[in-house]
Amino acid sequence: MHQYSDIYGDSNIVGYQVDETSLTVWFKDVVTPYIYSYMSAGAEHIEVMKILAASGRGLNDYINNNVRFKYVRQAKDTADYLIFFNKHFT
Numbered sequence: 001m002h003q004y005s006d007i008y009g010d011s012n013i014v015g016y017q018v019d020e021t022s023l024t025v026w027f028k029d030v031v032t033p034y035i036y037s038y039m040s041a042g043a044e045h046i047e048v049m050k051i052l053a054a055s056g057r058g059l060n061d062y063i064n065n066n067v068r069f070k071y072v073r074q075a076k077d078t079a080d081y082l083i084f085f086n087k088h089f090t
Contacts, residue, residue: 002016004059006056008057014028018050018054021038023053025053041066042070048062049067
């Protein structure tokens with residue numbers, strides 16, 4: 001998992017993981033991440049989201065405006081999130 005840069009300091013996103021056909025997103029105050037895929041949100045949206053994630057700006061707004069409920073599932077494994085959160089926010 002990568003820490004989301006959040007250049008403007010106003011995002012609800014804290015981390016993300018890029019895979020070939022999906023993007024997993026960790027949000028503040030949400031224990032388990034959301035997985036967005038080519039099949040659930042569309043390849044075009046996922047590719048834009050990958051660019052926004054790497055740039056550290058605009059991903060939260062893009063998700064809210066374009067793919068908010070188009071996630072595959074909310075991941076069940078919280079171990080990565082807890083390690084990440086404790087490392088960066090405690």
